[in-house]
Amino acid sequence: xxxxxxxxxxxxxxxxxxxxxxxxxxxxxxxxxxxxxxxxxxxxxxxxxxxxxxxxxxxxxxxxxxxxxxxxxxxxxxxxxxxxxxxxxxxxxxxxxxxxxxxxxxxxxxxxxxxxxxxxxxxxxxxxxxxxxxxxxxxxxxxxxxxxxxxxxxxxxxxxxxxxxxxxxxxxxxxxxxxxxxxxxxxxxxxxxxxxxxxxxxxxxxxxxxxxxxxxxxxxxxxxxxxxxxxxxxxxxxxxxxxxxxxxxxxxxxxxxxxxxxxxxxxxxxxxxxxxxxxxxxxxxxxxxxxxxxxxxxxxxxxxxxxxxxxxxxxxxxxxxxxxxxxxxxxxxxxxxxxxxxxxxxxxxxxxxxxxxxxxxxxxxxxxxxxxxxxxxxxxxxxxxxxxxxxxxxxxxxxxxxxxxxxxxxxxxxxxxxxxxxxxxxxxxxxxxxxxxxxxxxxxxxxxxxxxxxxxxxxxxxxxxxxxxxxxxxxxxxxxxxxxxxxxxxxxxxxxxxxxxxxxxxxxxxxxxxxxxxxxxxxxxxxxxxxxxxxxxxxxxxxxxxxxxxxxxxxxxxxxxxxxxxxxxxxxxxxxxxxxxxxxxxxxxxxxxxxxxxxxxxxxxxxxxxx
Numbered sequence: 001x002x003x004x005x006x007x008x009x010x011x012x013x014x015x016x017x018x019x020x021x022x023x024x025x026x027x028x029x030x031x032x033x034x035x036x037x038x039x040x041x042x043x044x045x046x047x048x049x050x051x052x053x054x055x056x057x058x059x060x061x062x063x064x065x066x067x068x069x070x071x072x073x074x075x076x077x078x079x080x081x082x083x084x085x086x087x088x089x090x091x092x093x094x095x096x097x098x099x100x101x102x103x104x105x106x107x108x109x110x111x112x113x114x115x116x117x118x119x120x121x122x123x124x125x126x127x128x129x130x131x132x133x134x135x136x137x138x139x140x141x142x143x144x145x146x147x148x149x150x151x152x153x154x155x156x157x158x159x160x161x162x163x164x165x166x167x168x169x170x171x172x173x174x175x176x177x178x179x180x181x182x183x184x185x186x187x188x189x190x191x192x193x194x195x196x197x198x199x200x201x202x203x204x205x206x207x208x209x210x211x212x213x214x215x216x217x218x219x220x221x222x223x224x225x226x227x228x229x230x231x232x233x234x235x236x237x238x239x240x241x242x243x244x245x246x247x248x249x250x251x252x253x254x255x256x257x258x259x260x261x262x263x264x265x266x267x268x269x270x271x272x273x274x275x276x277x278x279x280x281x282x283x284x285x286x287x288x289x290x291x292x293x294x295x296x297x298x299x300x301x302x303x304x305x306x307x308x309x310x311x312x313x314x315x316x317x318x319x320x321x322x323x324x325x326x327x328x329x330x331x332x333x334x335x336x337x338x339x340x341x342x343x344x345x346x347x348x349x350x351x352x353x354x355x356x357x358x359x360x361x362x363x364x365x366x367x368x369x370x371x372x373x374x375x376x377x378x379x380x381x382x383x384x385x386x387x388x389x390x391x392x393x394x395x396x397x398x399x400x401x402x403x404x405x406x407x408x409x410x411x412x413x414x415x416x417x418x419x420x421x422x423x424x425x426x427x428x429x430x431x432x433x434x435x436x437x438x439x440x441x442x443x444x445x446x447x448x449x450x451x452x453x454x455x456x457x458x459x460x461x462x463x464x465x466x467x468x469x470x471x472x473x474x475x476x477x478x479x480x481x482x483x484x485x486x487x488x489x490x491x492x493x494x495x496x497x498x499x500x501x502x503x504x505x506x507x508x509x510x511x512x513x514x515x516x517x518x519x520x521x522x523x524x525x526x527x528x529x530x531x532x533x534x535x536x537x538x539x540x541x542x543x544x545x546x547x548x549x550x551x552x553x554x555x556x557x558x559x560x561x562x563x564x565x566x567x568x569x570x571x572x573x574x575x576x577x578x579x580x581x582x583x584x585x586x587x588x589x590x591x592x593x594x595x596x597x598x599x600x601x602x603x604x605x606x607x608x609x610x611x
Contacts, residue, residue: 031143038212053223058104073197075193081497087517094524106162116240116266120312123328124292179531183197242269251437258282280566343355419435518600523605
């Protein structure tokens with residue numbers, strides 16, 4: 001095998017073992033640099049003096065009259081969750097569906113995130129929803145944003161979801177009318193309409209946040225958040241055209257997470273000077289993106305192909321069941337393959353939980369050592385390579401995969417400004433100060449992500465009011481309470497579409513959403529066929545589900561307080577007792593998907609009441 005400068009290093013059985021104690025010590029040291037007492041409060045909302053950052057640069061707001069009608073099903077959120085649920089409802093013969101979306105079109109995250117280089121980091125075949133139903137063939141293993149947005153629009157057209165959709169519309173209140181047995185929806189466009197059934201899929205990545213850096217309001221150059229990319233200023237477009245207007249500009253970008261990993265290479269090619277301000281480096285493994293061969297796709301795309309791929313990815317990535325062929329073969333499944341191989345090498349009499357956990361830990365250390373070694377192979381300047389090394393377990397932060405990010409730091413116009421975990425000092429009228437040095441800038445880009453650790457009502461912008469005026473924030477005061485992550489007692493005819501308390505499969509969230517959509521469509525169809533005006537989970541069934549969840553292993557490494565701070569672990573702060581319920585099915589994601597399929601097929605709708 002030929003090893004190129006960016007190929008994974010071949011494993012060497014004779015290589016010396018790494019020093020686990022030293023690695024753990026280094027991980028703790030790097031984590032401690034990032035710990036801050038203010039946690040999520042270190043970020044600020046895009047409101048007030050920053051409200052202009054939220055302007056939609058892509059589609060103008062179209063005037064319309066307020067809606068005062070009634071629909072069978074209303075869904076809040078026009079991303080994957082709303083689209084897959086709407087599609088399943090239509091397939092079940094329920095066409096009176098209205099999706100309410102604050103963007104100017106369907107897409108959710110993929111409507112807003114049009115920054116250069118944006119693409120999925122889970123393989124297209126399992127990430128893009130309803131490929132088989134729409135007949136779309138992904139163009140490459142990791143599709144770029146324009147193709148994903150086009151798939152969202154394709155779903156909307158094919159299933160007639162545009163007909164009643166309300167775009168550029170923000171929900172202000174949702175309240176259950178017990179006398180009329182309907183949900184009352186009010187919006188910022190003056191709408192007051194009702195729906196027999198209501199779905200919520202606002203997702204965790206839709207409220208942009210800015211770093212609360214002193215002086216952030218003082219900058220006199222041009223600035224924007226990556227979720228509102230200003231191509232009018234930069235030139236170029238989401239399809240990858242050169243950002244020719246930056247050729248003589250000094251550009252700074254704050255943030256080095258998944259978004260920056262994707263857009264930095266494009267900025268490096270376009271900007272006169274690029275300064276990348278880094279607090280904590282991402283782990284950046286090989287992506288190895290390739291076009292999808294049409295002839296190969298024709299061979300594998302037999303009926304039911306996408307469901308088989310979804311299940312195969314989940315089984316391999318979570319290590320559920322016996323080892324099977326890995327159809328996806330990517331960075332997500334690589335770690336699982338390593339862990340299972342190590343466990344398989346253990347003598348039968350040593351298959352203890354402690355030994356298996358040690359195998360997991362060793363596999364993670366090996367993988368991260370390879371990722372750090374990759375920085376040395378790819379980045380020409382040894383000091384820059386050192387600063388780009390991630391010192392934490394792979395699942396402490398969102399793993400990144402890219403074949404041009406590390407290489408971008410070899411460009412003479414690119415400067416990594418590493419702040420050794422501290423973040424930049426302040427922002428001035430002319431630029432950014434880091435380590436006591438000011439970097440004059442013409443343009444400042446915030447790749448600072450979205451709110452994740454805040455309360456649901458805060459992110460959603462409304463607090464759902466259920467039966468007898470019960471507010472969701474009250475019902476969830478001590479933690480999320482549902483059955484299947486979908487049904488909530490006291491909130492009839494309401495359905496959530498999200499991963500928590502279901503499969504909780506974070507590596508491929510769309511798999512969670514498609515399964516929830518199937519469940520909801522079946523339940524609504526059953527309610528309509530029975531002539532029932534309400535469907536609700538019982539208090540006993542909801543509590544039984546919570547009790548079952550608490551028998552599991554908890555959050556384990558994902559969200560561990562031992563990790564470097566980030567949105568996976570509430571910025572390193574104790575999330576409080578309520579977080580113990582932010583978990584999934586105890587037996588794992590694959591077991592949950594099997595369970596919920598059997599629950600649907602059974603037809604008894606155990607735990608729900610129809611009346």
